[in-house]
Amino acid sequence: MAEQVDTVVIGAGVVGLACARTLAQAGRDVIVLEKAEDIGTGTSSRNSEVIHGGIYYAKDSLKALCCVEGKHMLYDYCNSHGIEHNRIGKVIVAITEDEVPKLEELKAKGAANGVNDLTWLGAAQMKEMEPNVTAAAGLLSPSTGIIESHAYMLSLQGELEERGGMIAFNTPVLGGEVLPDGRIRIRAGGAAPMELDCSLVVNSGGLYAQHIARAIEGIPADSIPPAYYAKGHYFTIAGKSPFNHLIYPAPVVGGLGTHSTLDLGGGTKFGPDVEWLDITHPDQIDYRVDERRAASFYGAIRRYWPGLADGALQPGYTGVRPKLTNSQDKYAADFVIQGADRHGLASYVGLYGIESPGLTSSLAIAERVVRLTQ
Numbered sequence: 001m002a003e004q005v006d007t008v009v010i011g012a013g014v015v016g017l018a019c020a021r022t023l024a025q026a027g028r029d030v031i032v033l034e035k036a037e038d039i040g041t042g043t044s045s046r047n048s049e050v051i052h053g054g055i056y057y058a059k060d061s062l063k064a065l066c067c068v069e070g071k072h073m074l075y076d077y078c079n080s081h082g083i084e085h086n087r088i089g090k091v092i093v094a095i096t097e098d099e100v101p102k103l104e105e106l107k108a109k110g111a112a113n114g115v116n117d118l119t120w121l122g123a124a125q126m127k128e129m130e131p132n133v134t135a136a137a138g139l140l141s142p143s144t145g146i147i148e149s150h151a152y153m154l155s156l157q158g159e160l161e162e163r164g165g166m167i168a169f170n171t172p173v174l175g176g177e178v179l180p181d182g183r184i185r186i187r188a189g190g191a192a193p194m195e196l197d198c199s200l201v202v203n204s205g206g207l208y209a210q211h212i213a214r215a216i217e218g219i220p221a222d223s224i225p226p227a228y229y230a231k232g233h234y235f236t237i238a239g240k241s242p243f244n245h246l247i248y249p250a251p252v253v254g255g256l257g258t259h260s261t262l263d264l265g266g267g268t269k270f271g272p273d274v275e276w277l278d279i280t281h282p283d284q285i286d287y288r289v290d291e292r293r294a295a296s297f298y299g300a301i302r303r304y305w306p307g308l309a310d311g312a313l314q315p316g317y318t319g320v321r322p323k324l325t326n327s328q329d330k331y332a333a334d335f336v337i338q339g340a341d342r343h344g345l346a347s348y349v350g351l352y353g354i355e356s357p358g359l360t361s362s363l364a365i366a367e368r369v370v371r372l373t374q
Contacts, residue, residue, distance in 0.1 A: 002195035005031055008186055009202045010212055012036075012167050013044035014149065015354050015362045016204035017156040022366035023373070024163035028200070031165065033188050035172035035208070040153045043206050044359070046287070046319030048234075048261045048269070050246065051075070051145040052357040053090065055110040055118070062335040064113040066361035066368070071143060073363040074152075083152050084264055090144035090246040091121065093135035095303050102250040103139045110141075117142050132242040133304050144246060148264055149359060173205070178218025184347050186216070200373055202349045207282035207322045209352050216348075223343040225336055225352050228323040229279060232272020233293050234316035241268040242305060249304055258300035269316050270301055276326060289315040324353035337365065339372035349373065 009020040012034035024030045036042070054068035078085040094100045103120075110118050121129065121138035129138075157167065174193055176186040186196045205212045210227040213219050241262055249257035260270050273293060279285065294313045301308050324333035336352040343350070349369050358365070 002185055002197045005029065005196045005198050007031070007200040007202070008033060008196060008198045009204055010173055010186075011204040011206055011208070012039040012157075012169075013042055013204065013206050014040060014153050014156070014359050015044075015206075015351065015365055016202075017153050017160065018362035018366040019202050019204055019351075019369045020165055021156045021160040021163075022363070022370050023200075023202070024160050024165040026370050026374075028373075029164065030160060031196070032160070032167040033171045033173055033186070034167055034169050037169050039157055039167070040150060043319060043322065043355070044149065044153065046317060047149075047356065047359060048272070049146055049149045049263065049359070050090075050261055051085065051087075051147050052360045053110065053118075053141040053144045054113050054115050054357070054360075055092075055106050055141060056251065057109075057113065057357075058334070059109070059112040062337060063357060063361070066335065066364040067357040068114050069367075070357070070361035070364035074147070074360060075145070077155075077363060078147065078152070081155050083155060084148040085145055086264060087143065087145040088245055088262060090141045090248055091126070091130060091133075092139040092141070092248045092250065093126065093133060093304050094137045094250050095135055097136045099250040100137050103137060106251070107139055115141070115143070130243055130245065130247065132307055133247060134306055135304060140245075146246075146262060146264060147359070173212050173215065175215040175217075177216060178345060178347070182345070182347055184216060184218075184345075198347065200347055200349070202351070202369055204351045204354070206354065207285075207320060209322065209350065209354075211281060213350055219345065219348060219350075220343050223338060223350070225324045227352075228326040229277040229282065229285065230321045230323050231275040231277050231285070231318055232321065233275070233289055233318050234269045234271035235294055235297050235313040236267060236269045236316040237308075237312050237314065241266060242307065243268065247304060249300070258297055260301070260305075270297055270313070271316065272319060273297070277320070282320070285320050287318050287320075289318055291315050321355040322353055323355065335361070335365070337368055337372070
């Protein structure tokens, strides 16, 4: 016999945890179903750990709105909860004069999104701020930062549990159906699956979100977007960082270019690149680093850091972004946060394509989910 439950959140990544914590604080009884044995083992642990400024996204898009709102919420959260972070700042560089118009476009796009702290840097200012960087100009984003994302997720988990919520690990969602009364029955678990009749289901399955939705009978197929997977490689260097800020080249088709980010321990990493995967299910993902891809990193990095020595790059790690389009235009698809107005089900919220800036946006996405369920 199925157990009667109030709210199930599928996925214990950073966005799922933020949603679960915020729903619990809004008075709901929340269970999180997670197929892995710990929180944040997927995309949430395989990214740059950057708090983004909100510069790149189309005006009034969910990515722009949630990133800018979420950035302020996340800094406030880190300060009030003792989460290690650093508002280190990012410099986007025009390596040659003909790339300067790209920075001008970004400054205008940022202003349209309410990012009003962007500062123009001439070549001399660039050399003073970043002596090892070769650039004709730069754009400083002082509100970009880095975060200890696992500590953040642990804090969200703790707040969920303080409100009586729980996480069921090693509990993959196998399927389900929409019941005649509008609730959703979820079948989940391993050798001995359980059935849960849920007043609300929030699908924050990340790379698995579309597959989970298709396994629940009654969710309209035309409301489920296609799924594509873009793998990104990271390479690292040893020793003290040559940079004082995060360094991003002007954007390229398909991504942000081979940029440099710092971690809170002072380590330097470069990436991610973009490798479209020819797979149909995230279980097919191979997370191993293809060391051959380092060759393309050297050329890209030396455009702005000529001092990169041969053999300096070491294999780091990889991550995979859940994409809604296989277009080379990085910004072709927005976040999808679906409520009843799209699929007709008051008991279901679907989150699809929550890639970067999902970490930055997590608390803002959670607020939107709560509003959709009220």
